[in-house]
Amino acid sequence: MQLTLWTYEGPPHVGAMRIATAMKGVHYVLHAPQGDTYADLLFTMIERDAKRPPVTYTTFQARDLGGDTAELFKNAAREAFERFAPQAMMVGSSCTAELIQDDPGGLCKALDLPVPVVALELPSYQRKENWGAAETFYQMVRQLADTSVRRAPREAGQRARCNILGPAALGFRHRDDLREITALLTDMGIDINVTAPLGASPADIARIGDADFNVVLYPEIASVAAGWLKRTFGQPSTKVVPIGSGATRDFIAEVAALAGVDASTVLDNANARAPWYARSVDSTYLTSKRVFVFGDATHVVAAARIAQDEMGFTVVGLGTYSREFAREVREAAALYGVDALISDDYLDVEARIAELQPELVLGSQMERHIAKRLGIPCAVISAPVHVQDFPARYSPQMGFEGANVLFDTWVHPLMMGLEEHLIGMFRGDAEFHEDAAPSHLGGSVSRPAAAPISAPDSEPELPEAVAAQADAAIAAAADSSAQVVATWAAEAEKELRKIPFFVRGKARRNTETYARDKGLPVITLETLYDAKAHFSR
Amino acid sequence: MIPIRAASAGCSDAPVLRERGQREVFCGLTGIIWLHRKIQDAFFLVVGSRTCAHLIQSAAGVMIFAEPRFATAIIDERDLAGLADCNDELDRVVTRLIERRPEIKLLFLVGSCPSEVIKLDLSRAAQRLSNRFNPGVRVLNYSGSGIETTFTQGEDACLASLVPSLPASDKAAPAELMVVGTLADVVEDQFARLFQQLGIGPVRFFPPRQATQLPPVGPNTRFLLAQPFLADTALALEARGAQRLAAPFPLGVEGTTAWLQAAASAFGVSADTFARATAPARERAAAALARQRSQLAGQRIFFFPDSQLEIPLARFLSRELGMSLAEVGTPYLHRSHMAEELALLPEGTFLSEGQDVEKQLDRCRAAQPDIVVCGLGLANPLEAEGLTTKWAIELVFTPIQGYEQAPDLAELFARPLVRRTRLAGPVVGAVAVAAGTQPEALPCN
Numbered sequence: 001m002q003l004t005l006w007t008y009e010g011p012p013h014v015g016a017m018r019i020a021t022a023m024k025g026v027h028y029v030l031h032a033p034q035g036d037t038y039a040d041l042l043f044t045m046i047e048r049d050a051k052r053p054p055v056t057y058t059t060f061q062a063r064d065l066g067g068d069t070a071e072l073f074k075n076a077a078r079e080a081f082e083r084f085a086p087q088a089m090m091v092g093s094s095c096t097a098e099l100i101q102d103d104p105g106g107l108c109k110a111l112d113l114p115v116p117v118v119a120l121e122l123p124s125y126q127r128k129e130n131w132g133a134a135e136t137f138y139q140m141v142r143q144l145a146d147t148s149v150r151r152a153p154r155e156a157g158q159r160a161r162c163n164i165l166g167p168a169a170l171g172f173r174h175r176d177d178l179r180e181i182t183a184l185l186t187d188m189g190i191d192i193n194v195t196a197p198l199g200a201s202p203a204d205i206a207r208i209g210d211a212d213f214n215v216v217l218y219p220e221i222a223s224v225a226a227g228w229l230k231r232t233f234g235q236p237s238t239k240v241v242p243i244g245s246g247a248t249r250d251f252i253a254e255v256a257a258l259a260g261v262d263a264s265t266v267l268d269n270a271n272a273r274a275p276w277y278a279r280s281v282d283s284t285y286l287t288s289k290r291v292f293v294f295g296d297a298t299h300v301v302a303a304a305r306i307a308q309d310e311m312g313f314t315v316v317g318l319g320t321y322s323r324e325f326a327r328e329v330r331e332a333a334a335l336y337g338v339d340a341l342i343s344d345d346y347l348d349v350e351a352r353i354a355e356l357q358p359e360l361v362l363g364s365q366m367e368r369h370i371a372k373r374l375g376i377p378c379a380v381i382s383a384p385v386h387v388q389d390f391p392a393r394y395s396p397q398m399g400f401e402g403a404n405v406l407f408d409t410w411v412h413p414l415m416m417g418l419e420e421h422l423i424g425m426f427r428g429d430a431e432f433h434e435d436a437a438p439s440h441l442g443g444s445v446s447r448p449a450a451a452p453i454s455a456p457d458s459e460p461e462l463p464e465a466v467a468a469q470a471d472a473a474i475a476a477a478a479d480s481s482a483q484v485v486a487t488w489a490a491e492a493e494k495e496l497r498k499i500p501f502f503v504r505g506k507a508r509r510n511t512e513t514y515a516r517d518k519g520l521p522v523i524t525l526e527t528l529y530d531a532k533a534h535f536s537r
Numbered sequence: 538m539i540p541i542r543a544a545s546a547g548c549s550d551a552p553v554l555r556e557r558g559q560r561e562v563f564c565g566l567t568g569i570i571w572l573h574r575k576i577q578d579a580f581f582l583v584v585g586s587r588t589c590a591h592l593i594q595s596a597a598g599v600m601i602f603a604e605p606r607f608a609t610a611i612i613d614e615r616d617l618a619g620l621a622d623c624n625d626e627l628d629r630v631v632t633r634l635i636e637r638r639p640e641i642k643l644l645f646l647v648g649s650c651p652s653e654v655i656k657l658d659l660s661r662a663a664q665r666l667s668n669r670f671n672p673g674v675r676v677l678n679y680s681g682s683g684i685e686t687t688f689t690q691g692e693d694a695c696l697a698s699l700v701p702s703l704p705a706s707d708k709a710a711p712a713e714l715m716v717v718g719t720l721a722d723v724v725e726d727q728f729a730r731l732f733q734q735l736g737i738g739p740v741r742f743f744p745p746r747q748a749t750q751l752p753p754v755g756p757n758t759r760f761l762l763a764q765p766f767l768a769d770t771a772l773a774l775e776a777r778g779a780q781r782l783a784a785p786f787p788l789g790v791e792g793t794t795a796w797l798q799a800a801a802s803a804f805g806v807s808a809d810t811f812a813r814a815t816a817p818a819r820e821r822a823a824a825a826l827a828r829q830r831s832q833l834a835g836q837r838i839f840f841f842p843d844s845q846l847e848i849p850l851a852r853f854l855s856r857e858l859g860m861s862l863a864e865v866g867t868p869y870l871h872r873s874h875m876a877e878e879l880a881l882l883p884e885g886t887f888l889s890e891g892q893d894v895e896k897q898l899d900r901c902r903a904a905q906p907d908i909v910v911c912g913l914g915l916a917n918p919l920e921a922e923g924l925t926t927k928w929a930i931e932l933v934f935t936p937i938q939g940y941e942q943a944p945d946l947a948e949l950f951a952r953p954l955v956r957r958t959r960l961a962g963p964v965v966g967a968v969a970v971a972a973g974t975q976p977e978a979l980p981c982n
Contacts, residue, residue, distance in 0.1 A: 001584075001610045001611060001612060001613065001616055001623070001626040001627060001629070001630050002610070002611045002613060002630075003608060003609075003610055003630045003633055003634060004587075004590050004608060004609045004610070004611050005604075005605070005608045006594065007587055007590045007591055007594060007609075007611075009587075010587065010588070010591040011586065011587045011588040011591060013588075014588075014591065033564070033650040033682070033683040033684045034560050034562060034564060034683040034684060034687065035562065035563055035564025035565075035566070035592070035650070035682075035683025035687075036564075036588060036592075036683065037559075037560070037561045037562065037914055038563060038564075038567075038592045038595060038596060038914075039591075039595075040561070040913075040914030040915075041595065041912070041913040041914045042595060044913060044914055044915075044916065044917045044918060045913050045917065046595075048917060049917065049918070050917060050918060050920075050921035051918050051921065052914065052915070052918045056559060057559055058559070059559050059560045059683075060684065061683075061684050061685070062653070062682075062684040062685045064684075065654070065684065076559065079895070083895060094588060095586035095587070095588050095650075095651055096586070096588075096650035096651050096654055096683075096684070099617075099651060099654045099655060100654060123614075124586060124587065124588070125586065125612065125613050125614045125616075125617060126613070126614050128587065373604075
């Protein structure tokens with residue numbers, strides 16, 4: 001058993017629902033107990049879908065367990081077929097139905113429906129949402145693709161054709177990423193054969209073989225299917241995910257090579273403001289800001305590259321909850337000289353952030369929570385996300401417009417340059433004090449400083465609860481390393497408070513590390529400046 | 538005073554459509570979302586699957602951002618391999634949890650569908666852990682599984698599990714009143730003042746705000762249900778000698794008056810005192826409702842089943858606001874607890890118990906009601922079809938009981954209708970959903 005306050009991913013059948021909901025002409029019959037219909041509101045509320053997900057649940061109850069739950073499933077499947085007349089059905093179990101082992105696939109076979117039925121085996125007690133989505137998409141492609149359809153060798157002058165794979169329902173910015181990348185490919189003179197699963201019908205999947213190559217936008221969802229398409233139709237697929245200006249350029253080059261087109265016009269006309277914005281002098285103060293990156297593997301790897309190479313930040317930590325892509329994330333971490341955190345335990349992530357004391361957290365909805373507790377600016381870069389990250393406006397992460405969106409999104413939570421300078425120079429201002437939130441964000445919310453571990457004079461403007469929370473988190477991080485922390489002399493503690501809040505946590509940590517290494521029981525003013533000099537080397 | 542006795546027999550013996558099919562409802566685990574805030578030193582540990590964790594997280598939405606007093610012990614494949622191991626694992630998880638949250642006084646092990654299906658004996662686990670952490674933490678268990686409980690029934694199961702640990706009251710003591718069912722703090726305080734003015738006391742509320750302040754129970758206890766979904770809790774209280782005071786539920790002026798009157802009669806409060814104590818609030822609420830009546834009178838309302846609050850709500854909306862009832866669906870109908878309510882419902886009301894959601898949607902579309910009360914899985918899709926909806930869960934998360942809240946309750950139903958008239962223009966574009974369908978104009982009244 002695993003103690004879970006927050007789960008980064010839902011169960012695998014939610015991943016299957018994301019595929020069914022993304023597609024057209026598909027219906028999913030899910031053997032599940034009463035109550036599992038909660039998953040509908042992920043789509044109708046968070047994504048604000050105007051229609052119900054194409055999912056029929058058996059919603060069995062305790063009294064049904066004494067009877068024939070298999071019959072219940074068959075009836076549900078038959079009625080769903082009659083009512084919705086899908087071109088293909090998906091059938092499967094949720095975690096509870098998995099325990100009663102009714103075999104939806106076999107039962108559905110007995111119904112002998114006149115459409116393809118894809119039976120899903122999703123082990124709920126081992127796997128999670130993204131795996132479920134990937135497996136479902138793979139099974140759909142594998143069972144619905146017409147293997148007799150082959151792309152004829154291209155003649156001279158014939159346009160290249162590709163499939164776009166990966167965008168699904170409830171995906172973080174999938175809607176706009178797809179529009180951005182579709183436009184990019186079209187500008188390059190490439191035809192789109194099938195986009196799947198988003199918007200694809202079983203008939204579309206059937207002709208998936210009629211393309212020269214595949215563009216894989218979200219490996220978490222599409223890499224398994226892309227592997228099968230490579231083996232079956234010989235279609236190569238793209239490896240670069242076009243998030244960030246650099247990655248988009250690499251992606252364009254990769255696609256150009258696969259399609260045999262000249263990409264120079266597209267590159268020249270790129271509507272990329274982000275690189276100039278990052279180069280403009282206003283952004284100089286962003287240099288070496290310490291960021292922590294966490295989320296799904298694709299977005300984390302992309303974000304780390306942008307942070308380091310395109311924003312000039314320093315990546316001090318990165319990690320993912322996508323165990324399936326741990327290797328890729330470890331390789332990316334090695335580029336920045338940090339250890340990757342591969343964990344789906346929210347408490348581990350919290351402890352790591354508290355320990356690293358970054359100036360900016362790029363993460364999921366959960367990291368927003370952690371950052372709020374620790375008083376660190378945060379931007380969301382990855383699922384899981386909440387309703388505010390399914391915006392009405394055009395907000396891709398991919399392509400050149402995506403890079404523009406990312407620049408704005410990531411810089412926004414940081415204090416602006418002039419304010420940061422002035423706070424470093426003058427303290428004790430009634431309004432623009434060091435622990436106030438940046439004034440461009442309203443400024444009234446006080447943020448905890450790097451929480452004092454032994455501070456006798458806690459700052460009066462700090463809400464105690466928030467400070468205590470941050471305290472606890474840092475203390476927990478300290479406990480976990482089982483190291484004794486030196487006591488702060490009052491004078492040194494006071495001096496520490498003169499350091500602007502966003503670097504104070506790091507200063508505290510460095511000083512304590514220094515004191516421990518030197519075996520100093522008390523941190524004095526001298527220790528503080530010795531440590532500063534030591535670490536500035 | 539508004540007469541409690543209905544002019545007709547109402548719906549006391551009315552036929553009820555009983556349906557079985559797909560049920561678009563929450564499971565009882567959702568009760569944790571409000572219970573953990575009500576009982577401030579209790580912690581709810583769900584023993585279940587990732588689905589359970591995901592459900593509470595999704596349903597709790599943004600509130601989970603404040604370190605919540607609930608969590609899930611997720612069963613994994615190792616636990617399924619052998620049951621003995623499961624108990625050790627549970628002990629380990631609980632120990633870790635209590636170390637992390639030393640302020641917890643009461644821990645609920647909440648059963649789920651997976652834990653019920655594998656027959657994990659949580660009651661024995663609760664006993665074992667209670668002994669281990671005695672006297673600091675008391676450990677109880679109940680089931681919030683979807684196979685056994687629907688939405689608010691989770692609260693029923695939770696409170697019923699607490700009843701055996703209530704202290705016994707002195708048998709010789711004079712009668713005491715207990716109000717049963719979670720109420721918003723503000724509502725609880727209003728009721729406490731009203732009972733004081735009526736001269737009824739002492740009055741205890743169950744569940745209490747602190748697990749350490751459990752109300753005593755015994756043959757001298759008279760209890761009023763503040764919520765309609767407390768069948769098992771009432772049984773458990775009766776088993777300890779307490780007597781239920783039959784009454785409609787305190788929704789609207791009429792319901793609140795009849796509810797208070799039930800207590801007043803049991804405690805021998807004079808009609809004069811009753812009128813004096815209740816008149817100011819009653820008149821204030823009635824005047825406010827009269828203003829809202831113009832918005833709502835004549836509008837047809839359709840209830841999908843959700844919380845068991847549907848029948849009292851329908852009674853309030855039809856009798857006090859003049860709405861007409863297209864269908865009143867409830868997940869579960871408790872005949873005797875609902876007897877006073879049914880008597881007040883207009884004769885001929887279409888009642889349904891249970892659900893086959895597709896058939897009910899067909900009925901709803903055919904009826905074309907002015908407003909539909911339904912869950913969040915149906916609300917936006919129905920709006921896109923041109924129907925106006927009121928999402929039902931808000932009725933559980935908002936203070937709606939008592940006199941002062943009666944206008945707020947009416948407002949909850951008026952607001953979507955006002956909004957619909959205010960947002961002029963067709964719903965074009967709303968259907969450009971994830972599946973990439975083309976925007977198309979929809980019928981819109």
